[in-house]
Amino acid sequence: MATDKRLAGEESTTLLAAKDLSGAISRTPEELANIVSLFAMSDGWMDKVRLRAERRWYERLYHGPDHDIWAISWLPGQSTGFHDHGASSGGFVVATGILEEQRPDEGARVIYPGKPQAFGPGYTHDVRNVSLAPAISIHAYSPPLSEMNEYELDGSRLVLRERASGTAETLDQKWRVQRGEPVDRTGALNIEQMLSAARARLRRLSPDEAYEAVAKTAAILVDIRPKSQRAIEGSIAGALVVERNVLEWRFDPASDTRLPVATDHDLQVIVFCSEGYTSSLAAAALKDLGLCRATDMVGGFHAWRATGLPIMPPRRASQDRSC
Numbered sequence: 001m002a003t004d005k006r007l008a009g010e011e012s013t014t015l016l017a018a019k020d021l022s023g024a025i026s027r028t029p030e031e032l033a034n035i036v037s038l039f040a041m042s043d044g045w046m047d048k049v050r051l052r053a054e055r056r057w058y059e060r061l062y063h064g065p066d067h068d069i070w071a072i073s074w075l076p077g078q079s080t081g082f083h084d085h086g087a088s089s090g091g092f093v094v095a096t097g098i099l100e101e102q103r104p105d106e107g108a109r110v111i112y113p114g115k116p117q118a119f120g121p122g123y124t125h126d127v128r129n130v131s132l133a134p135a136i137s138i139h140a141y142s143p144p145l146s147e148m149n150e151y152e153l154d155g156s157r158l159v160l161r162e163r164a165s166g167t168a169e170t171l172d173q174k175w176r177v178q179r180g181e182p183v184d185r186t187g188a189l190n191i192e193q194m195l196s197a198a199r200a201r202l203r204r205l206s207p208d209e210a211y212e213a214v215a216k217t218a219a220i221l222v223d224i225r226p227k228s229q230r231a232i233e234g235s236i237a238g239a240l241v242v243e244r245n246v247l248e249w250r251f252d253p254a255s256d257t258r259l260p261v262a263t264d265h266d267l268q269v270i271v272f273c274s275e276g277y278t279s280s281l282a283a284a285a286l287k288d289l290g291l292c293r294a295t296d297m298v299g300g301f302h303a304w305r306a307t308g309l310p311i312m313p314p315r316r317a318s319q320d321r322s323c
């Protein structure tokens with residue numbers, strides 16, 4: 001993996017390794033914070049991230065002798081519960097979205113993108129997404145995470161949660177990659193079914209078709225990615241930025257906070273996100289508001305870029321129009 005090679009090379013010159021009493025090399029919390037920051041800024045890993053409605057999605061993206069690196073996605077409402085990380089130190093950074101961390105005896109604090117956090121062995125916390133948009137975070141542990149313990153809050157005291165086996169659960173057992181198993185609740189849809197239902201209502205456009213629609217008609221291209229993701233990936237010149245959490249309010253012609261352009265249910269809104277998943281759900285929500293021509297772009301920004309259509313590189317992403 002290109003990211004692994006980059007990190008390995010940079011670590012040899014910029015990061016210091018330390019040996020503990022057993023002779024094993026371990027990273028300090030500060031080094032882990034540096035590692036997650038470098039990894040979050042590297043290319044390639046974002047394509048591996050998936051969103052899962054049933055539970056958080058997670059995957060180990062790098063496993064070295066002295067540390068490992070994980071990506072975790074968080075839909076609104078998803079949380080870890082109180083847990084520790086065994087004997088591992090850790091660092092994590094929010095790549096996109098916003099998370100909240102709760103520690104015992106402390107108030108909750110917001111974790112903003114690009115602000116790496118670090119901790120030593122025995123650290124307990126509960127991390128959750130209390131925002132209205134998905135979040136993605138990068139985590140590193142040293143030594144590589146092999147054990148976690150879960151706790152329940154009894155007043156202000158943490159109580160170790162009992163496990164039938166009586167032994168600590170390994171991360172691989174607990175944090176295996178989720179593959180979209182169906183939800184065992186009568187009448188409920190899992191996210192794959194929800195996505196299929198949304199797309200069945202849309203005539204989705206390829207990047208070329210979206211480009212042509214904007215060039216030749218009154219269609220408008222709408223970027224619903226969060227600012228942090230635009231900053232990483234870049235933007236499309238002329239696209240209107242309306243982040244997902246305010247989309248319906250900006251395009252409902254009856255809304256007091258609608259955009260000036262949103263006066264007519266006939267408006268053709270072409271929504272795009274990073275890879276074309278969230279955008280399908282967003283376009284279906286616009287259809288629910290009566291915007292009968294709303295749709296989204298297949299493959300999102302990544303497909304637009306891969307097609308060779310013009311983009312603004314990441315360094316200019318902060319200059320786009322946000323509504």
Ligand SMILES: [Fe+2]
Pocket residue numbers: 080083084085125127
């Ligand atoms: Fe944690």
